[in-house]
Amino acid sequence: MTSKQRIEVTVNGTRHVREVEPRLTLADFLRHELHLGGTHVGCEHGICGVCTVLIEGRTARSCLTLAVQCDGADVTTVEGLRDPETGALHPIQQAFVDGHGLQCGFCTPGFLMSTVELLRRTPQPSEEEIKEVLGGNLCRCTGYKHILESVQLAARRLETPQAG
Ligand code: FES
Ligand code: FES
Known part of the structure; x- marks a missing residue:
């Protein structure tokens, strides 16, 4: 049995603290832990790009990134593109x-x-x-x-x- 690891990740400006399995991908963390379904999952091999998010402002494949690698990081998903005040599309x-x-x-x-x-x-x-x-x-x-x-x-x- 693997022991869970505590991580703190800021996603679209909101800080989240969670205990996660070390093998959990960032894509699954976003979709299943944070319920941010805008990040899609396709090939899960780094080929198709549907899972792309920004980590510290740089694109990354969230299917190939572990959630624990994002401890302390700033992540932006497609949900973070809208204007937070007006809800207008980016x-x-x-x-x-x-x-x-x-x-x-x-x-x-x-x-x-x-x-x-x-x-x-x-x-x-x-x-x-x-x-x-x-x-x-x-x-x-x-x-x-x-x-x-x-x-x-x-x-x-x-x-x-x-x-x-
Ligand atoms: S799901 Fe295809 S690159 Fe991540
Ligand atoms: S895969 Fe349908 S719009 Fe691109």
Whole structure:
């Protein structure tokens, strides 16, 4: 029998203290302990990217990360993107809606979190830079064209909020 380990993790600005099994993944911790179902689980092998979250502002596969590795860390999930005051969608989320960057939506949280990191680092990325970063996320519905265009729309809007 493995002994549980106490961890303190800040998720979307809220501190959580839990006793967890050392083998518990961050994805399962978020989904089952904290009931944050926005982080999806697909391949569980680091391939599909649907489980992508930000740890200390950097993207990470939550299916390949243990919850105990996040002790003391700051984690952001897709639920943390909305404006906490108004509940409004983050500009990147709105751009995916307006740009038809999703169909079933299963892959969307991963694409959104990857885009957050991309546009923080490179506010006006080239098409090649977008493809390079989003190449780590799989989508079975859209054919990627609308996702690419949604990221470009988000980049324009973040620079000039009135941009269409
Ligand atoms: S579920 Fe984590 S990369 Fe696929
Ligand atoms: S929108 Fe369905 S998998 Fe991407």
